[in-house]
Amino acid sequence: xxxxxxxxQERFINGILPExxxxxxxxxxxxxLAVTGxxxxxxxxxxxxxxxxxxxxxxISLIRGLLKPHLRILIFTLTIATFVTIADRFLAAYMYxxxxxxxSYIPLIIVNCIIISRCEICAAKQGVGTALADGVGMSLGFxxxxxxxATVREILGSxxxxxxxxxxxAWPDWGIMVLPPxxxxxxxxxxxxxxxxxxxxxxxGTP
Amino acid sequence: MxxxxxxxxxxxxxxVAPSPHLAQTAFHTRxxxxxxxxxxxxxLLATLLVFRWHGVVQxxxxxxxxxxxxxxxxxxxxxxxxxxxxSAAVTGVILGLSLPATAPWFVGVIASVVAIxxxxxxxxxxxxxLFNPAMVGxxxxxxxxxxxxxxxxxVVTDSLDVLTQATPLTMxxxxxxxxxxxxxxxxxxxxxxxxxxQFWPLFLGTVNGSLGETSALAIxxxxxxxxxxxxxxxxxxxGMLVAGFLCAALAQWIKLTPLTALQFMISGxxxxxxFFIATDPVTSPLTPWGKFAFGAGIGxxxxxxxxxxxxxxxxxxxxxxxNGAVPLLNRWTIPRPLGAK
Numbered sequence: 001x002x003x004x005x006x007x008x009q010e011r012f013i014n015g016i017l018p019e020x021x022x023x024x025x026x027x028x029x030x031x032x033l034a035v036t037g038x039x040x041x042x043x044x045x046x047x048x049x050x051x052x053x054x055x056x057x058x059x060i061s062l063i064r065g066l067l068k069p070h071l072r073i074l075i076f077t078l079t080i081a082t083f084v085t086i087a088d089r090f091l092a093a094y095m096y097x098x099x100x101x102x103x104s105y106i107p108l109i110i111v112n113c114i115i116i117s118r119c120e121i122c123a124a125k126q127g128v129g130t131a132l133a134d135g136v137g138m139s140l141g142f143x144x145x146x147x148x149x150a151t152v153r154e155i156l157g158s159x160x161x162x163x164x165x166x167x168x169x170a171w172p173d174w175g176i177m178v179l180p181p182x183x184x185x186x187x188x189x190x191x192x193x194x195x196x197x198x199x200x201x202x203x204x205g206t207p
Numbered sequence: 208m209x210x211x212x213x214x215x216x217x218x219x220x221x222x223v224a225p226s227p228h229l230a231q232t233a234f235h236t237r238x239x240x241x242x243x244x245x246x247x248x249x250x251l252l253a254t255l256l257v258f259r260w261h262g263v264v265q266x267x268x269x270x271x272x273x274x275x276x277x278x279x280x281x282x283x284x285x286x287x288x289x290x291x292x293x294s295a296a297v298t299g300v301i302l303g304l305s306l307p308a309t310a311p312w313f314v315g316v317i318a319s320v321v322a323i324x325x326x327x328x329x330x331x332x333x334x335x336x337l338f339n340p341a342m343v344g345x346x347x348x349x350x351x352x353x354x355x356x357x358x359x360x361x362v363v364t365d366s367l368d369v370l371t372q373a374t375p376l377t378m379x380x381x382x383x384x385x386x387x388x389x390x391x392x393x394x395x396x397x398x399x400x401x402x403x404x405q406f407w408p409l410f411l412g413t414v415n416g417s418l419g420e421t422s423a424l425a426i427x428x429x430x431x432x433x434x435x436x437x438x439x440x441x442x443x444x445x446g447m448l449v450a451g452f453l454c455a456a457l458a459q460w461i462k463l464t465p466l467t468a469l470q471f472m473i474s475g476x477x478x479x480x481x482f483f484i485a486t487d488p489v490t491s492p493l494t495p496w497g498k499f500a501f502g503a504g505i506g507x508x509x510x511x512x513x514x515x516x517x518x519x520x521x522x523x524x525x526x527x528x529x530n531g532a533v534p535l536l537n538r539w540t541i542p543r544p545l546g547a548k
Contacts, residue, residue, distance in 0.1 A: 172355075176350040179350060
């Protein structure tokens with residue numbers, strides 16, 4: 001079984017660009033749209049999701065021999081919920097303001113389909129090393145997705161990046177970019193750009 | 208035999224061709240758009256008379272930006288440059304006429320680029336867009352720059368006289384609560400409200416507002432020309448006026464607004480929307496009853512937004528909302544073919 005599965009290195013690379021969770025799989029759209037108004041909440045969300053994803057992948061991979069087929073989704077959910085609770089309490093204790101700002105989106109990591117799909121696709125079938133590489137790769141891919149959208153939205157919408165002013169004082173803030181419509185517009189345009197670049201590369205590769 | 212096949216002047220008398228059978232070859236996109244520009248001429252004249260150079264600058268800027276955006280985006284998409292069909296110019300004029308007189312230059316430019324780019328080109332160009340491009344552009348800047356586009360942005364103290372007063376709908380909105388509570392009435396009106404509760408200024412257009420919306424007379428003249436030329440479908444403005452009037456009469460009756468139904472209809476951009484914005488052939492339904500329902504929907508939504516929301520005017524959002532319902536209206540109102548049961 002394992003010889004047909006991708007290796008750890010392939011899993012890691014796939015997660016970042018070829019199977020990017022945001023731009024290729026279009027998974028985890030809820031946080032992608034909701035918390036990317038600025039870089040700071042977006043990066044906090046990416047870090048929390050990454051922590052849960054890597055931890056859940058490792059644990060599921062370690063107990064994969066014990067999984068019963070009809071109970072596996074339940075075990076995935078319980079494992080993920082454990083780490084989400086840890087992340088949620090950690091943020092509430094050490095980053096209270098950010099925890100308030102992200103609100104229910106931290107508890108909602110539990111239903112983030114990227115994580116459960118990685119448990120199902122990779123961790124439940126492959127060894128710890130591969131599952132770890134997969135979790136790290138996917139987390140970096142998610143970070144890239146959230147970061148690119150948040151960069152566009154924060155710079156255009158507030159003239160800042162991570163709270164630092166990057167555009168001159170005279171810049172008129174595009175209020176729509178930090179509102180929900182800005183999230184949909186930015187995601188759609190960036191998705192189009194990624195597809196366009198991908199198609200160009202593909203057509204350049206074939207003679 | 209071979210002779211007749213090669214000489215073009217001996218064409219067969221009976222033409223057999225697949226549809227569409229165009230009777231009027233002059234009725235093409237460019238001709239339609241030029242008709243719209245002709246119909247907009249009285250509105251532009253009224254704008255020039257009321258807002259002077261403010262109107263010229265704003266509309267000119269929007270037209271230039273729209274045409275430039277269309278040319279650049281067509282180049283980028285490697286499509287033939289469609290500037291020649293004048294649709295970008297029409298979008299620019301309508302967009303410019305829907306902006307406040309003193310909005311800064313970048314508001315018009317950003318609205319134009321968004322109108323052409325996000326409103327039209329990303330969908331595949333003219334004929335494929337779901338939403339009215341000019342209104343997409345206006346909604347973008349409305350949500351982005353509330354400070355330059357909101358009700359307070361219309362009032363400028365150190366400029367033309369007409370710009371120093373609040374727009375009729377803002378005035379109506381501010382006095383609506385007191386009117387409903389009976390604290391003010393036709394006998395004891397505050398001064399500003401008494402000024403706008405007059406028919407002739409509203410009809411001729413000597414009131415504040417977006418550049419093209421103030422003069423009901425100019426809009427009716429241009430709009431009737433459009434309907435007579437069949438560039439605009441008369442069902443849409445009719446539906447909008449009927450439904451709008453019923454709602455306005457209801458609002459007057461239950462005292463939701465201090466304006467009478469007629470004043471409520473001819474103030475703001477209701478008429479401009481009915482004749483020039485809602486009648487965009489691409490983003491309105493195809494069937495006669497669909498067109499009527501589309502217009503009626505815009506009329507009702509506009510009045511609901513005006514009376515019940517925080518915004519003084521609602522034509523833009525009403526048009527965009529009903530644009531989204533167009534495929535459904537088309538499907539619901541397919542006409543029955545002759546002889547079908």
